[in-house]
Structure formats: C-alpha cells, structure tokens
Amino acid sequence: MAEFERSESACVESMRKKSESENKPTLNQDEDSESAEEQPLDIGEHYLVRRSDDSWHPAEIIQSRYNDLERQYEYYVHYEGYNRRLDEWVPRGRIMSSRFNMTESGQKGAVDMKVWKDRPVITDLLGDNSDRKITRNQKRRHDEINHIQKTYAEMDPTTAALEKEHEQITKVKYIDKIQIGRFEIDTWYFSPYPEEYGRQSKLWICEYCLKYMRLEKSYRYHMSECTQRQPVGKEIYRKGTLSVYEVDGKDHKVYCQNLCLLAKLFLDHKTLYFDVEPFLFYILCEVDKQGAHIVGYFSKVGLDF
Known part of the structure; x- marks a missing residue:
C-alpha cells in the first residue's frame, strides 16, 4: 500500500512538472522572434513606402544598411515611376510588408503592382x-x-x-545632405567621393576652398584655419554683390575636381570628375563682408593658341 502511494505521488509530481514546462515560454522562442524582427528586407522586392508627405507609394528596395546610432536597418528605395532624384534612405517603420499593403480605400489588403504602375x-x-x-x-x-x-x-x-x-x-546615393556655408542642402544623386567620404550620410564642405569633411568638428576647425575667402583664380566680372571668377583646371586641379564632385550631387548625367585640366570654370559668387559665397558655375573647354 505504501509502495502504491509513493508511485502515485511520483506520477502526480511528474505530471505537474510537465504542465509547468508546457505553459512556460522558452527563451529560445523569444530570441528567435526577436531575431526575425531584425532581419533585413529583401533587396529587389517591392513594398508600399510612406513618403515625406505621408502618402503611400510602391517602391523597390535597392540597398540596405544598418544604422549603428539608431540601432535599426535603413533601406534605400526607388519610388515606382518617379525620377531617381527622389530615391531616399528610409527607416523600417516607413515600410509596410507585402502582407499588409494598403489599398486606396485605406483598408489592409494586397496591391497589384502592375495595376498601380499602369494606372492613369x-x-x-x-x-x-x-x-x-x-x-x-x-x-x-x-x-x-x-x-x-x-x-x-x-x-x-x-x-x-x-x-x-x-x-x-x-543607383545608390549614400550622401543625403551637405553643409556648405550656412546652408544645409538635400542632395539628389550619387557622386563618386572617395569611399570613406562617399558612404557618409552628410558631408561638410568649405564654401571657399571646397574641401570636404566627414565630421562637424573637423569642419569647424578647418573654417577657423582656412584663410581663403573667395574662389581660386581671377575675378573677371563684378556687378553689385555678384562676382564671377575664372578658374583654369590646369592651374587649380584639386579645386576643380572638388567642384565637379559637388556638382555631381545635383546632376544625374555629369561625367566630368577628375579630368579637369582641359577646362575653364566660371564661378558665380554672391559677395558680402565675410567673403565670396559660391552660388553656381559653368565650364567650357579652354582654347590654346
């Protein structure tokens, strides 16, 4: 009888432990779920993305990167049917998964990408x-x-x-903004800056010598040391507060290369970056007591007689 009671007690205890084990969530399940949430979206896939004006638009994921500061993935997206200048990096929170696309009525459902592209x-x-x-x-x-x-x-x-x-x-533009003088400007296109600079989300550029920097503190230090207050070359025209400087690519190669890299951020099909020696550059500036501030330029092939 005592043997039977011990056996019954052991059976009840075993069933209780099994029940507790089944009801208790495992750490591995939580870790797997958390890991799944952190997995990047697939490059080349299409999703609905919320644009800066809060409208939703189909977009293709071109590239992804991990933002160490924000501790999240960011995605470079191209909006279907729009110019590449509107491509941008967006956080995961602005992207809807394909299983939760939004219809025009505002309800959750699937969107036919071909129908959206072909819409009138x-x-x-x-x-x-x-x-x-x-x-x-x-x-x-x-x-x-x-x-x-x-x-x-x-x-x-x-x-x-x-x-x-x-x-x-x-196709991938890493530099989103530049700081040049007192202006912070959104960029439009890719520019082939050297690798350690071209992968930055923001560049700091001296408006006088056009030297580019990755860090604000480097920029502040440079501005305290830079003695240049106008473009290199010679002034060939002035009227009121406007001035034009002529810069020879042969004499000021680095300055002209930096100018072309800067311009490529706003020109899609500019091919001139480093072979600047055959060209003359004409820099339009607005002049005040601080110096001559660059506002635009054009270039042409120099003529040798």
Whole structure:
C-alpha cells in the first residue's frame, strides 16, 4: 500500500512538472522572434513606402544598411515611376510588408503592382470626372513637374542601354545632405567621393576652398584655419554683390575636381570628375563682408593658341 502511494505521488509530481514546462515560454522562442524582427528586407522586392508627405507609394528596395546610432536597418528605395532624384534612405517603420499593403480605400489588403504602375496618372491631375483631353505638351509638363521618369520602352535602344549601365553604377546615393556655408542642402544623386567620404550620410564642405569633411568638428576647425575667402583664380566680372571668377583646371586641379564632385550631387548625367585640366570654370559668387559665397558655375573647354 505504501509502495502504491509513493508511485502515485511520483506520477502526480511528474505530471505537474510537465504542465509547468508546457505553459512556460522558452527563451529560445523569444530570441528567435526577436531575431526575425531584425532581419533585413529583401533587396529587389517591392513594398508600399510612406513618403515625406505621408502618402503611400510602391517602391523597390535597392540597398540596405544598418544604422549603428539608431540601432535599426535603413533601406534605400526607388519610388515606382518617379525620377531617381527622389530615391531616399528610409527607416523600417516607413515600410509596410507585402502582407499588409494598403489599398486606396485605406483598408489592409494586397496591391497589384502592375495595376498601380499602369494606372492613369494624368487623370489625377485633371480629376476623375474631367472630359478634357491632354495634349502631348501638357503630358510632358506634368511628367516634369511630378518627376515622372521615362521607361526604357520610351527610349531608343542605344539610350536605353546607356541608361541601364549608368543606373547600375550610380543607383545608390549614400550622401543625403551637405553643409556648405550656412546652408544645409538635400542632395539628389550619387557622386563618386572617395569611399570613406562617399558612404557618409552628410558631408561638410568649405564654401571657399571646397574641401570636404566627414565630421562637424573637423569642419569647424578647418573654417577657423582656412584663410581663403573667395574662389581660386581671377575675378573677371563684378556687378553689385555678384562676382564671377575664372578658374583654369590646369592651374587649380584639386579645386576643380572638388567642384565637379559637388556638382555631381545635383546632376544625374555629369561625367566630368577628375579630368579637369582641359577646362575653364566660371564661378558665380554672391559677395558680402565675410567673403565670396559660391552660388553656381559653368565650364567650357579652354582654347590654346
């Protein structure tokens, strides 16, 4: 009898421990769930992304990176049908997974990417009830205003091939902003700055000598030491507060290279970066008591007689 009671007690204790074990969450399950949340999204996939104006738009993920300061992944996205100048890095919180896409009615559901791409964007401009016909010039103007990019099918074969090659080389823009003088400016395109500089989200640029830096403290120190207060070269024109300087690429190679790298941040198809010696550069400046502040430039091939 005593033997039976001991056996029954052992059985009850075993069942109690088993029940507690089944109800208790394991650390491995939590760790796996947390690890899954931290996994980056797949490059090349399409998702709905919230733009800066809080509208949702289909976008392709071009690249990903891990932000050590924010301790989260960021994604470089290209918005379908829009110019590449609007590509940007966005945090994970602005991207909806494909299983939770938003329809136009605001409900959760799937979005057909082909239908979205082929939607009649011109009717958005005039309103759904408009019977007015769109002229070719109006369509071109609409595309320019809204940065609608031409498809490869709309280009001739040679242009399409060159565009594809160019896009592969320059498709990811790492530098989001620059600080030049008292202005912080959003950039538009990729520029081939040296690796340790070209991967920064922000560059600091001296507006007088165009030296570029990764850190604000380096920039502050440089500005306290830099004695230059106008472009290199010679002043060839002045009217009021506007002044133009002529800079020879042969005489001031580094300055002109830095100028071209700066310009590439705002020009999609600029190919001149380092071979600056054959060119003359004309720098437009606004002059005040602090110095001559660069506001624009153009270049042309120099003529040797």
